[in-house]
Amino acid sequence: SQQGEEDPQALSIQEGENATMNCSYKTSINNLQWYRQNSGRGLVHLILIRSNEREKHSGRLRVTLDTSKKSSSLLITASRAADTASYFCATAPPGGGNKLTFGTGTQLKVEL
């Protein structure tokens, strides 16, 4: 079963704009991770935020986590055509080891 749901399902922006995608989940978590998947390829880990953290940055990526609302957002600043991909959030349960449950994904298209 899917733990998270991403919103929007699809997003199309112009190069240089910022892209924001949201993830909602249902149960308690140890951490939440974001992954990128280029068409026809495997997933690539982007960033991890722990349940006691509220915000994290990595390069052009900014992730926020609101455990009271069971939601997270991923912001990609100054987007590039190479950012075109599907983005998935994944949650790890408390005490559950590294068993990730993935959301449904957001398809991002960055146009020149």
Added chain:
Amino acid sequence: EAGVAQSPRYKIIEKRQSVAFWCNPISGHATLYWYQQILGQGPKLLIQFQNNGVVDDSQLPKDRFSAERLKGVDSTLKIQPAKLEDSAVYLCASSRDWASGNTIYFGEGSWLTVV
């Protein structure tokens, strides 16, 4: 560092036939995962190994799916007999350890079409 290797990349079989996928994780990674990703959905964990032992196989359809990691290194996922709904990408992944927060590295996937 070599990534997670999977083969074959693509496979087309008829329903009720069998298929096997192979995975070689990153060297030194104790934990290996098999995920199923149906088109348009996020990956779903099928089975998780720690060395050669099964940590979690709660979502593995055991009547038709089996997986093994006999020597604690590479792994094979088998489907027999295949159904149309098994058409998906089968992603193998690995991490250093099964503790939460260890980065999981994915292979490119094995694409299965059942006709």
